[in-house]
Each structure stands twice: as C-alpha cells, then as structure tokens.
Amino acid sequence: MKTQQTAEGVARPAGRPRSEKADRSIIEATLELLGEGIGVSELSIESIAGRAGVGKTTIYRRWSNKEDLVVDALATLKPPIPLPQGGTVRDDLVTYLRVIQEESRHHRTRCIMNIAMSDSERHPRLAERFRELAVEPRRAVVAAVLRRGMETGELRADLDVDMALALLSGAMIWSTKWSHSGDHQADLPERIVDEALKGFRPRPSTPEP
Amino acid sequence: MKTQQTAEGVARPAGRPRSEKADRSIIEATLELLGEGIGVSELSIESIAGRAGVGKTTIYRRWSNKEDLVVDALATLKPPIPLPQGGTVRDDLVTYLRVIQEESRHHRTRCIMNIAMSDSERHPRLAERFRELAVEPRRAVVAAVLRRGMETGELRADLDVDMALALLSGAMIWSTKWSHSGDHQADLPERIVDEALKGFRPRPSTPEP
Known part of the structure; x- marks a missing residue:
C-alpha cells in the first residue's frame, strides 16, 4: 500500500485525508456557516475554505462535492448511540x-x-x-x-x-x-x-x- | 359599530381587511417567496408587497409585523381537520x-x-x-x-x-x-x-x- 506523509509526519494510506486537523477545521467551518443560517444552496466550497483557513483543493481532495461534505458535517452532530448491554x-x-x-x-x-x-x-x-x-x-x-x-x-x-x-x-x-x-x-x-x-x-x- | 366600504362594495367592520382579494394575494405572495427558498429572516414586507402587487401600507394595515403574516400564511397550509361524527x-x-x-x-x-x-x-x-x-x-x-x-x-x-x-x-x-x-x-x-x-x-x- 502506498503511503504519504501528512502535515503531522504520520504515514497514512494514499488517498486518505492528508491532515485530520484540516478535516476537523473544514467540518467545523461547514457547521459554523450552516449555524449562521446559510442554507446548503448558498453554501460554497470557497466560503468553507475561507472559514477553515485551507485551500479549496484541500477540501476537494477529501470531498468531491458540497453535499457529501455537509452530510459528513451533520453526521458529527448525530453520533451513534451506545447502549449499555444487559439492561432491560x-x-x-x-x-x-x-x-x-x-x-x-x-x-x-x-x-x-x-x-x-x-x-x-x-x-x-x-x-x-x-x-x-x-x-x-x-x-x-x-x-x-x-x-x-x-x-x-x-x-x-x-x-x-x-x-x-x-x-x-x-x-x-x-x-x-x-x-x-x-x-x-x-x-x-x-x-x-x-x-x-x-x-x-x-x-x-x-x-x- | 363603524363600517367601511371594501373594494367589492361590501360593508365590513372598521379595522377588518379592506379587501379579501388583496389579503389572498398577500398570503399567496408570502407562500411563493418562502417556497422559493427565501427564509423568514431574508423575507421583507417590501418583497411581499411587490410580489402581491399591493402597497406596503396595505400589508401593514392588516399585519403589524412579518412574523404574524408568515404565521397566517402557514396556517392556510394546515387547515382544521374535519372528522366525521359517529365513526369508530x-x-x-x-x-x-x-x-x-x-x-x-x-x-x-x-x-x-x-x-x-x-x-x-x-x-x-x-x-x-x-x-x-x-x-x-x-x-x-x-x-x-x-x-x-x-x-x-x-x-x-x-x-x-x-x-x-x-x-x-x-x-x-x-x-x-x-x-x-x-x-x-x-x-x-x-x-x-x-x-x-x-x-x-x-x-x-x-x-x-
């Protein structure tokens, strides 16, 4: 498997995000903009990149379109519900x-x-x-x-x-x-x-x- | 009780809408704009007046603020549910x-x-x-x-x-x-x-x- 160096210097499989930190910034920027009342139609990759402090390429390397990025961002708000085993x-x-x-x-x-x-x-x-x-x-x-x-x-x-x-x-x-x-x-x-x-x-x- | 003539010439109590037709146009314009994706924050009385073909005064005569107009418009989409009497x-x-x-x-x-x-x-x-x-x-x-x-x-x-x-x-x-x-x-x-x-x-x- 080909690997590449991330910004943090950790070897990762090729094609995976270069930086978890950048990913988190992009997700957070998307949530921030939605939280400010900007609808999905108005939301642009450019505005997300600007808010996250990354280039548009960094976003497109990970998400091929806006909808996929929004879905991933929304999913962080609805994490899986861990249920204790053995209860009624x-x-x-x-x-x-x-x-x-x-x-x-x-x-x-x-x-x-x-x-x-x-x-x-x-x-x-x-x-x-x-x-x-x-x-x-x-x-x-x-x-x-x-x-x-x-x-x-x-x-x-x-x-x-x-x-x-x-x-x-x-x-x-x-x-x-x-x-x-x-x-x-x-x-x-x-x-x-x-x-x-x-x-x-x-x-x-x-x-x- | 004071009455006034409406556009249709029907006597109505003072303070009631001057024209049912104008009311309907205003409600319909509000629904149209919302249906086009314009959120309540972006919606303006001016844009509703323009779409309805009435003056802003005509709107303010009936609704003192935007929220009340939106509520009345939304309510037309959720009319009361008439239930037949005598069923199970x-x-x-x-x-x-x-x-x-x-x-x-x-x-x-x-x-x-x-x-x-x-x-x-x-x-x-x-x-x-x-x-x-x-x-x-x-x-x-x-x-x-x-x-x-x-x-x-x-x-x-x-x-x-x-x-x-x-x-x-x-x-x-x-x-x-x-x-x-x-x-x-x-x-x-x-x-x-x-x-x-x-x-x-x-x-x-x-x-x-």
Missing part, C-alpha cells in the same frame, strides 16, 4: 429517547439541522445520504433492542419493529417540537416509553373492542 | 393520519414549512403562534376523539392523551421523513393506528414483564 428493554429505550431529547435541547444542533434540512427538497441526495450515515445506524441499534425484547419475552413476539421505532422516535421529536413544555419535561423519555410499552408488551388475551 | 375511534385516527400523510407528500407545502421552520430558532414567536393557530386546534380535535373512545370503552380509561397524540402524530411524521419508503406506503396510517391501538385499547390483565 425499557432502560435501553429510555436511554435512546434521552439522547434524542438532549440533542433537541441543544440550540446549535437544532439550528444547523433545521437549516440543512430546509434545503433537503432541493438536495434529495443529501437527505438520503444523511439517512444512511446517521439515521439508519441508530435505527439498527434500537431495532436490535426491540428484537432482543421479543426474544426474551419482554415484548410481544409479533411486534411491528418498524412501527414501534416510528412511534417511539416520532413521539419524542413531536413532543419536543410541538408540546407546550416538551423541552422542560425531564421525564418525557420515561412517559413515552411507558405509554408505548403498554402496547409492546405481551398481553394474555384481547377483549373485544 | 380507529376510523377517525386513520383519517387524521391520512391528512398528515397527504400534506407531507405535497412538495410545495413541505418546502414552505421547512423553510419557515428552519428560521424558527431566530423567530421563536413565529413557531409559538403557529402552534397556537394551526397545531393546537388539530390536537384538540384528535384529543376529543381519544377522550370519546375512553368514555365509550373503546380505549383504556387511563390513557395518557398527550402521549397518545405524540405517539400517533410523531410516528406519521417520522415515518414519512426517515423511513425507506414512507412516502409510498399507502397503508401507513392504518399500520400506525393499529400498532398504537394495541396499547390504547383496554386490557383485561397485565402479565409480569
């Missing part, structure tokens, strides 16, 4: 919703996501890649929690995992966005999970509605 | 989610809501008034459906109405936004309602989890 399904689901709640409280993250997604109609590939890179891995983690519960009997064996995920995640996002005091309800994750689990747990028999 | 709770909930689904499929509505809400961090009063004017009336209608079900025994008497609303509405919005093929799943409203109702219906006894 309820504990894991509460942990998951608490991460979403914390993120929705973070002003800068909200602002940046709002700005970036406001343009998603014009940049459908951006939303699609963000889904693959940041949304799907989280879905997979929570889906695994639900499937574990279905195996142990904590949850119904016929649970619709996709729907369960949509109910939990959607309720959290909807509550923080539209409820009177959603942002300030510290126990919202528990309330949502407990209400949802009433339908997710096994039931001995179903009465006629 | 399931029917009414499916109807409600189907309206949300249709709206989320409507490209222009999505685009305009995205743009307007992308600035909501900078215009908190806008989001608050939109919630009061367009979100709360819908919540009230669906809450009434849920309470009716709790009275008739279709639903659990101890249902958490706020949480139930968040689960249903959130699941619909989350599914259309993030699922692989949410937009194309014609039966999504039924799937969400049926999965949610498993938890909302009365249960004879609860097994130990």
Whole structure:
C-alpha cells in the first residue's frame, strides 16, 4: 500500500485525508456557516475554505462535492448511540429517547439541522445520504433492542419493529417540537416509553373492542 | 359599530381587511417567496408587497409585523381537520393520519414549512403562534376523539392523551421523513393506528414483564 506523509509526519494510506486537523477545521467551518443560517444552496466550497483557513483543493481532495461534505458535517452532530448491554428493554429505550431529547435541547444542533434540512427538497441526495450515515445506524441499534425484547419475552413476539421505532422516535421529536413544555419535561423519555410499552408488551388475551 | 366600504362594495367592520382579494394575494405572495427558498429572516414586507402587487401600507394595515403574516400564511397550509361524527375511534385516527400523510407528500407545502421552520430558532414567536393557530386546534380535535373512545370503552380509561397524540402524530411524521419508503406506503396510517391501538385499547390483565 502506498503511503504519504501528512502535515503531522504520520504515514497514512494514499488517498486518505492528508491532515485530520484540516478535516476537523473544514467540518467545523461547514457547521459554523450552516449555524449562521446559510442554507446548503448558498453554501460554497470557497466560503468553507475561507472559514477553515485551507485551500479549496484541500477540501476537494477529501470531498468531491458540497453535499457529501455537509452530510459528513451533520453526521458529527448525530453520533451513534451506545447502549449499555444487559439492561432491560425499557432502560435501553429510555436511554435512546434521552439522547434524542438532549440533542433537541441543544440550540446549535437544532439550528444547523433545521437549516440543512430546509434545503433537503432541493438536495434529495443529501437527505438520503444523511439517512444512511446517521439515521439508519441508530435505527439498527434500537431495532436490535426491540428484537432482543421479543426474544426474551419482554415484548410481544409479533411486534411491528418498524412501527414501534416510528412511534417511539416520532413521539419524542413531536413532543419536543410541538408540546407546550416538551423541552422542560425531564421525564418525557420515561412517559413515552411507558405509554408505548403498554402496547409492546405481551398481553394474555384481547377483549373485544 | 363603524363600517367601511371594501373594494367589492361590501360593508365590513372598521379595522377588518379592506379587501379579501388583496389579503389572498398577500398570503399567496408570502407562500411563493418562502417556497422559493427565501427564509423568514431574508423575507421583507417590501418583497411581499411587490410580489402581491399591493402597497406596503396595505400589508401593514392588516399585519403589524412579518412574523404574524408568515404565521397566517402557514396556517392556510394546515387547515382544521374535519372528522366525521359517529365513526369508530380507529376510523377517525386513520383519517387524521391520512391528512398528515397527504400534506407531507405535497412538495410545495413541505418546502414552505421547512423553510419557515428552519428560521424558527431566530423567530421563536413565529413557531409559538403557529402552534397556537394551526397545531393546537388539530390536537384538540384528535384529543376529543381519544377522550370519546375512553368514555365509550373503546380505549383504556387511563390513557395518557398527550402521549397518545405524540405517539400517533410523531410516528406519521417520522415515518414519512426517515423511513425507506414512507412516502409510498399507502397503508401507513392504518399500520400506525393499529400498532398504537394495541396499547390504547383496554386490557383485561397485565402479565409480569
């Protein structure tokens, strides 16, 4: 494998970024500009390069287009959710919703996501890649929690995992966005999970509605 | 009560809009500009007046500020949801989610809501008034459906109405936004309602989890 020297003098595979530091500056500059209200359509590689203090070539060496760079920048705001092993399904689901709640409280993250997604109609590939890179891995983690519960009997064996995920995640996002005091309800994750689990747990028999 | 003649010659109370036609043009111009990607911060009364073919005074006579005009314009995209009387709770909930689904499929509505809400961090009063004017009336209608079900025994008497609303509405919005093929799943409203109702219906006894 061919290697090349980075600015820091560490040997790296050819084709990989020359400098992690430059990468971080470029990502941070992209987030800063989005956070200032500059939409994806208005955002230019030139303005990002200027803010990051690097040349445009340095950016193009790593990202072939603006959308890919924005997706990578957004993904840093939605890191994978590590779930402790061995807890109950309820504990894991509460942990998951608490991460979403914390993120929705973070002003800068909200602002940046709002700005970036406001343009998603014009940049459908951006939303699609963000889904693959940041949304799907989280879905997979929570889906695994639900499937574990279905195996142990904590949850119904016929649970619709996709729907369960949509109910939990959607309720959290909807509550923080539209409820009177959603942002300030510290126990919202528990309330949502407990209400949802009433339908997710096994039931001995179903009465006629 | 003082009245004045409108352009159409109909007597109206003083202080009310002089012309419904001008109002409609102003609302439509506001939606057009938002739909073109102009954020609330960039939007000016001057540009709206120019697009609508009216003077700025005509706008200020009706709306004292830009945010109020934007809220009224957005509210026209989210009219009240009329629910048929006498159906089952399931029917009414499916109807409600189907309206949300249709709206989320409507490209222009999505685009305009995205743009307007992308600035909501900078215009908190806008989001608050939109919630009061367009979100709360819908919540009230669906809450009434849920309470009716709790009275008739279709639903659990101890249902958490706020949480139930968040689960249903959130699941619909989350599914259309993030699922692989949410937009194309014609039966999504039924799937969400049926999965949610498993938890909302009365249960004879609860097994130990």
